[in-house]
Amino acid sequence: MKRIGIDVGGTNTDAVLIDGDTILSSIKVPTTQDVMSGVKAALGHVSGQIGPSDRPIDAVMIGTTHFTNAVVERARLERVAAIRIALPSGSSLPPMCDWPDDLRAAVDPLIFMVHGGHEYDGSPLVPMIPDEIREAAMKIRDAGITSIAISAVFSPLTTECEVRAAEIVRSIIPSARITLSHTLGRIGLLERENVALLNAALQSLGKTTVQAFSDALREASISAPFFLTQNDGTVALADVAASNPVHSFASGPTNSMRGATFLTGLSDAMVIDVGGTTSDIGCLVGGFPREANNIVHVGGVRTLFRMPDLLPIALGGGTIIDPHTGKIGPRSVGYRILSEACVFGGDTLTTSDVAVAAGLIDMGDRDLVKDLDPAFVAASLARIRDMVADSFDQMKTSSDDVPLIAVGGGAFLIPERIGGASEVLRVENAGVANALGAAMAQVSGEVDQVFSGVSRDEALSTAEAEAQNAAIASGASRESLKTLEVEDIPIAYLPGGARRVRVRVIGDIAFN
Template sequence: MNHTMTHNEEMYRIGIDVGGTNTDSALLDSQLNTIHTVKVHTTRDVNEGIVESVRRLIAESGVNPAQVRYAMLGTTHCTNAIVERKHLGKVGLIRVGAPATTSIPPLADWDESLKAAIGPHTYVAKGGYEYDGRTIVDLDEAEILDICTRMKGEVDAVAICGVFSPVNTSQEKRIEQLAKQVLGEDMPVTLSHEIGSIGLLERENASLLNGALLNVISGVVHGFEKALQGFGIQAGVYICQNDGTLMRSEYALRYPILTIACGPTNSIRGAAHLSGLNDALVVDIGGTTTDIGVLMQGFPRQSSAAVEIGGVRTNFRMPDILSIGIGGGTIVRAGVAPEEVTVGPDSVGYELLQRGRIFGGDTLTATDVAVKLGRFEWDGALTENLDEAICRQANAIITRDIEDAIDRMKTSADPVDVILVGGGSILVPDKLEGVARIVRPDHLDAANAIGAALGEVSGETERIYSLDDMTYDEAMAEARSHAIEQAVLAGADRATVQIVLTEDIPIAYLPGNALLVKVKAAGRL
């Protein structure tokens, strides 16, 4: 009997999203239906929460672990490490661009605590290219070997950043060979052209942060793989990127910077999947913050501004997200008169179940307010001694803050559809100013984990082409095929890869008819 069934055995995928308050996980079948979801508290050692999630998913759903084919993890580890300045490795930086780029030194806009965490080894060496890939100055290999010798025993990783290296990558690649000669084959090297786009300082910052995070991501990825193996799951392991797509775990081990801020993105993708809407605002209310993002044609709207992470300017892709300090654990303080009520921005976070009033604690939170106003069924005894006037006032503030935030993310005055997700979605009333309809999909409190499990795999390219050397169509075709190759390298099935974004910008200030081309491709696993 069993023998005949094996060919149509169901294949499952697990998605896990680690947030500041909760770790959410979801089990999906091959049709991407949600079979089961689990919410556990994020623990101080994040891996414990991940292990507990996997254990409960398997135990409660009764699924055979051998049938789990893919496992996806979205994590805030890297973001938190930068913001908290913890667990960062020491990085040696070689900027290739003397004498052209010496006016602004490396780490110029970094604060002292972050500089101290990453270490003092930054050097500017001779070299670099023009915008069209012609050499400004040849590399001085003796100089590079000397710099590497000075770093020996002092750094955990090396970052190499050359002027216009995304256009011509050969100097960066040669320095990598020289660095490994001196520092050993195992020394991790980050090449800036693989990470950032054209702007030198932001690309340099992103490369330094990437090197500093290698330790952090390796703990996460290996912990996740070990947790899966412990339950007999032999799955392909993927890590979520901040553009709503996935990368293979071995790719993430080299480019941890690309995992920054993937949480809000996962919620947006999950919301689209659960609601069936492609164009809407997504309001994700967690324990600590409300994140609002914009869904455009099924993908998160990208931010055009330079992104600051922990106070450092970088220039890689990020979703356009507005975060406000309102969540289920947000603290409500009452004044003498009802109009003196204040809400947040601080939150009790994962201590909600001990400190919230309806749980027998002594702190009035946004969750207590929602329960008092009848948005959620709860044991009446604990809600009776909540002051109704204070709750109404707090509710008015919460509603107004969320309406204001929605208004700031809208592109026109017309009412928009809003998809509500996250555990804190009970904070929102059924009608909001400026909103056409509010959609509360099934499984809304695990949208982030479902978004993680859905992911497609992407690749992208950003290069300057000289139209003196080739036609416009040739330049675009070359950029498209490069983006597709990047997606396949990251784990996409070539047959399903599609171009999801192309931009080309003529660069008037450069001679030779220069054209900056950005292309992104995405496909299924």
């Protein structure tokens, strides 16, 4: 199967063309300020390797930082409405109460709190009042808002209130784009509500981003279906992914981790992905990134939903080094490295300049850094080694030595030896591991839900069926589906044999 994988990073846009397990072509181009110009350039290079008599492209997989950047930059976000079904008990901390002021101002929320929700045992907190929902919906309609997040107390246990409220809102605003918190988050009202609101604020950007990528593919004369990468190491049909853009958060490092598996054949290892601005350290378990089970902050907002367990550090190929103090980072020249780094004729000292001076890599003009003090170069490399070693130790879950795979365009910064690592692996094409991870990704479906009042077997069976349906909706072939993970955790404090069940299935892309 012939695929193109593209990953848009803060510094570089990488693209690969693969046929099965064979890499036919790869390219790394600077990420442009408008993003799409870089994507088109990368697409043009790899698609240009396909002759008129060659088999056409079967699929295109794209990983993008669009959605994370929008939250971080407080830009391109849509105005949202929040409906929380939690009165009378859930009024003390209103929606977005813990958001940074500038992010809250960027989405300018219209907030409604209404009666309803459920207790921890699944019994109604108080009856939901449909007229309150209708009144809120009419005010939302009159304000011209079409992106809405609905959350209810303990909705992962009982979805009734959120589903019914969505039906009422759609009867008044047929064009509404509604995010239900139970479809994204877990137990924990504020964190679940937060991710639903972030998703709602990004849905318009998701639609325009998918359209922009579609236009770029059309300009490159590629008519294959295209997918967006997800943060669990898989992909989803672009139109499906656009409905849940939060699932693309941190997909870049995840792609690199999957690419590391592809390049080394290792399914259990630590991976460090060194880009131009940051490095991310994660753990591969069974060939997929280990999932975070704690609070994850996105743009200063507390969330609790499906995210890879990553530790970012301010170290990349464009990271700035203070020539007077030797301090490394956190600022980076990013995609301007080709004009601002010393080896390219600029006047900003970066980690790449130090690496060139030390003979770790050949790029730019080495003569431009020949006057760097060797002692300063050695001290800088020692600081880099300590940064990596400390972060690596934080992410390990045992005292045993484990292999560390170095990937990304800045992988040359990783030293040959790291304390606690059995070996540091460097492989060919590691610089485009992120695009490779995108190109070879499969499609997944996941259910993370609390079941009560049913047997364990029934809960597991229902969750697996729902996960399979989610994978098929995202573009997977039913015949290829296999169950990757099953988690079954009894919840002792809930009655009715309650248990949290998480099932994840993966499958190959379905081609018509």
